Amino acid sequence: MDTSTLFSQILNTVFPLASIVLVAFLYARVRPTDMTVANRLNISVFCPALIFSVMASKEFHISQYLDLILAAVVVVLGSGLLVWPLCKLLKIAPKTLVPPMMFNNSGNLGIPLILLAFGESALPVAVVLFLTENLLHFTVGMYLLNPKSNLLNTLKMPMIIATILGVMWSLQGWVLPTAIKVSVDMLGQIAIPLMLFALGVRMTNVDFSHWKLGVISGFLCPLSGLIIAVIWQFTVGMSAEYFGYLLLFACLPPAVLNYMIAELYQQEPHKVASIVLIGNLMSLAIVPCVLFYVL
Numbered sequence: 001m002d003t004s005t006l007f008s009q010i011l012n013t014v015f016p017l018a019s020i021v022l023v024a025f026l027y028a029r030v031r032p033t034d035m036t037v038a039n040r041l042n043i044s045v046f047c048p049a050l051i052f053s054v055m056a057s058k059e060f061h062i063s064q065y066l067d068l069i070l071a072a073v074v075v076v077l078g079s080g081l082l083v084w085p086l087c088k089l090l091k092i093a094p095k096t097l098v099p100p101m102m103f104n105n106s107g108n109l110g111i112p113l114i115l116l117a118f119g120e121s122a123l124p125v126a127v128v129l130f131l132t133e134n135l136l137h138f139t140v141g142m143y144l145l146n147p148k149s150n151l152l153n154t155l156k157m158p159m160i161i162a163t164i165l166g167v168m169w170s171l172q173g174w175v176l177p178t179a180i181k182v183s184v185d186m187l188g189q190i191a192i193p194l195m196l197f198a199l200g201v202r203m204t205n206v207d208f209s210h211w212k213l214g215v216i217s218g219f220l221c222p223l224s225g226l227i228i229a230v231i232w233q234f235t236v237g238m239s240a241e242y243f244g245y246l247l248l249f250a251c252l253p254p255a256v257l258n259y260m261i262a263e264l265y266q267q268e269p270h271k272v273a274s275i276v277l278i279g280n281l282m283s284l285a286i287v288p289c290v291l292f293y294v295l
Contacts, residue, residue: 024200048162050188055166214278225250
């Protein structure tokens with residue numbers, strides 16, 4: 001692939017994402033927007049529909065992605081272990097810094113990024129990575145902030161229910177009736193652009209009071225993930241295609257959900273907000289660099 005074609009592909013991948021986020025940001029600046037209901041619908045209806053739609057398709061076989069799932073688990077957990085010793089140096093509580101470094105924006109940013117970079121055929125990969133990160137966030141992540149949290153509640157979440165049903169559907173080889181499949185597909189198609197729009201609206205609340213911490217963690221989050229991904233590739237190894245997916249997953253900024261959970265448990269939410277939102281802003285420069293290598 002020549003340089004001009006490569007830059008064109010990177011632009012075609014990054015620009016649609018950045019433009020939707022920018023439109024949402026500008027709209028919310030002019031007209032303050034409450035995304036509470038939209039986000040609840042996305043988590044409860046549209047994302048579960050997307051997950052089930054992908055996993056219930058005839059082309060999806062969960063066994064094909066076991067290596068990638070294991071690698072993603074290692075990247076998430078390994079990032080936390082890598083960053084943990086730095087908390088003392090940075091004079092910040094591990095419960096504040098470690099979760100945002102572990103749990104990345106594999107939903108709002110990761111799914112559309114992988115989809116635009118690799119095409120429609122990569123949607124199952126993007127969904128599998130998103131599910132892996134999300135499941136770890138609602139189990140390991142919740143336990144880190146509150147060891148007494150009831151992890152059984154995770155099984156009641158619509159996305160987890162959709163995942164279990166999708167895996168069953170995939171293993172049984174069942175086929176949805178066309179009318180139902182089209183309805184589920186259409187609901188799922190709402191999820192990705194709505195994720196990006198919600199991210200843009202959230203950007204209006206960027207807190208620069210802890211900007212130094214935000215900038216440091218903005219580099220630390222993708223760097224820790226990439227280090228673990230490269231170590232995994234050198235020690236265990238995986239196909240070049242899967243390694244490309246893993247690198248994009250590893251370089252993603254912190255998930256917005258980190259801020260919501262920090263606010264829920266009052267774990268220095270203002271610091272976490274700076275980490276999350278400044279990290280997502282910095283990803284506009286970091287992600288294209290990784291894309292350049294991957295593509």
